Amino acid sequence: MIIPVKTTLGGYDIVLERGALAKAGELLELNRKVMIVSDDGVPGQYIDTVAGACGEVHKVIIGKGETHKTLDSFQMIADKMLEAGFSRKDCIVAVGGGVVGDLTGFVASAYKRGIDFYNIPTTSLSQVDSSIGGKTGVNYNNVKNIIGAFYQPAKVLIDPDVLKTLSARQISNGLSEAVKMSLTSDPELFAIFEQNDSFDDDTIDKIIEKALLIKKSVVEKDEKEQGLRKILNFGHTIGHGIETVCVSAGGEQEFYHGECVALGMTVMCSDEVRARLIPVLEKLGLPTSCKIDEEKVFEAVKQDKKANADGISAVFVPEVGKYKLVNITLDEARNIIKKF
Numbered sequence: 001m002i003i004p005v006k007t008t009l010g011g012y013d014i015v016l017e018r019g020a021l022a023k024a025g026e027l028l029e030l031n032r033k034v035m036i037v038s039d040d041g042v043p044g045q046y047i048d049t050v051a052g053a054c055g056e057v058h059k060v061i062i063g064k065g066e067t068h069k070t071l072d073s074f075q076m077i078a079d080k081m082l083e084a085g086f087s088r089k090d091c092i093v094a095v096g097g098g099v100v101g102d103l104t105g106f107v108a109s110a111y112k113r114g115i116d117f118y119n120i121p122t123t124s125l126s127q128v129d130s131s132i133g134g135k136t137g138v139n140y141n142n143v144k145n146i147i148g149a150f151y152q153p154a155k156v157l158i159d160p161d162v163l164k165t166l167s168a169r170q171i172s173n174g175l176s177e178a179v180k181m182s183l184t185s186d187p188e189l190f191a192i193f194e195q196n197d198s199f200d201d202d203t204i205d206k207i208i209e210k211a212l213l214i215k216k217s218v219v220e221k222d223e224k225e226q227g228l229r230k231i232l233n234f235g236h237t238i239g240h241g242i243e244t245v246c247v248s249a250g251g252e253q254e255f256y257h258g259e260c261v262a263l264g265m266t267v268m269c270s271d272e273v274r275a276r277l278i279p280v281l282e283k284l285g286l287p288t289s290c291k292i293d294e295e296k297v298f299e300a301v302k303q304d305k306k307a308n309a310d311g312i313s314a315v316f317v318p319e320v321g322k323y324k325l326v327n328i329t330l331d332e333a334r335n336i337i338k339k340f
């Protein structure tokens with residue numbers, strides 16, 4: 001299936017198809033100098049498949065995890081591209097999850113002021129959400145995604161077959177973003193989560209497709225987050241605060257991104273929605289409560305890009321499929337964080 005996404009500069013296609021990875025050579029223009037960026041947790045077979053389809057292949061494999069979404073990784077890739085003489089006619093391909101995709105897209109936006117970027121997302125999170133919409137960037141000074149750019153991919157190749165090597169926890173981590181989109185925009189998608197106790201291939205394909213269609217419709221109307229696109233941040237305001245504290249604690253991350261979003265959603269919806277959301281999160285094995293250092297999370301939330309002197313702009317879901325943009329004061333934010 002091809003899902004076209006319109007952008008102000010034209011647009012790009014998302015190819016959603018089981019087996020698409022093996023067709024990378026046909027579907028992408030790889031007969032040139034190609035920099036493949038991945039991380040050391042992505043199974044090598046996926047990287048090799050893409051590499052086998054390239055004219056002249058170069059690779060950078062960063063360490064896995066959020067702590068590697070940094071300017072250091074950016075520099076490492078840029079250094080290699082300079083060394084290998086990459087020109088604007090060449091391209092860069094992300095093979096990995098949201099960390100690799102966000103980082104690679106940012107390098108693509110900046111190297112020689114922009115070269116072709118293909119995204120091949122290999123996690124459920126990146127397949128339902130992060131690989132489309134053009135948000136790229138890195139974390140800096142303990143602030144999530146604070147340095148980055150809007151830069152659109154030339155094409156996105158989604159092969160749900162690659163999810164077979166992903167752990168159940170990582171699958172649920174990504175589905176959390178699809179639950180998020182269903183709550184603000186699509187009661188039918190939420191019903192899929194409510195009605196299924198396990199998710200076979202057909203159901204996963206349906207979830208990916210429905211989530212992509214929601215995200216496509218939102219980013220087409222609001223490419224640079226002037227308004228509507230904020231709904232994609234449902235659960236993220238408090239969630240990012242929790243994630244920042246987890247990442248800055250170093251070592252193994254206690255919570256993944258989607259798990260932080262799950263926590264963030266539980267405190268930004270009506271009681272009626274929460275009563276339906278909690279069983280869905282529990283079924284997916286996502287956290288619904290946690291022990292956190294309230295003060296540290298509050299400090300992190302204050303740093304949020306959506307925060308200003310009057311408070312923080314956030315999304316509230318009063319009923320499944322509906323949303324309200326609200327402004328919460330810093331005092332209110334502190335009280336919300338205390339709910340954990």
Ligand SMILES: NC(=O)c1ccc[n+]([C@@H]2O[C@H](COP(=O)([O-])OP(=O)(O)OC[C@H]3O[C@@H](n4cnc5c(N)ncnc54)[C@H](O)[C@@H]3O)[C@@H](O)[C@H]2O)c1
Nearest residue numbers: 041042064065097098099122123125130135162165166257
């Ligand atoms: N740009 C956006 O619009 C957007 C939206 C949502 C989230 N994000 C970002 O996405 C990131 C999180 O992405 P993520 O959840 O994909 O995490 P991730 O990129 O860290 O990937 C999770 C883990 O899965 C491993 N992995 C990847 N593919 C695999 C596969 N097929 N089989 C086995 N293991 C595999 C990776 O090595 C990694 O260890 C965060 O940095 C978040 O800020 C961006």
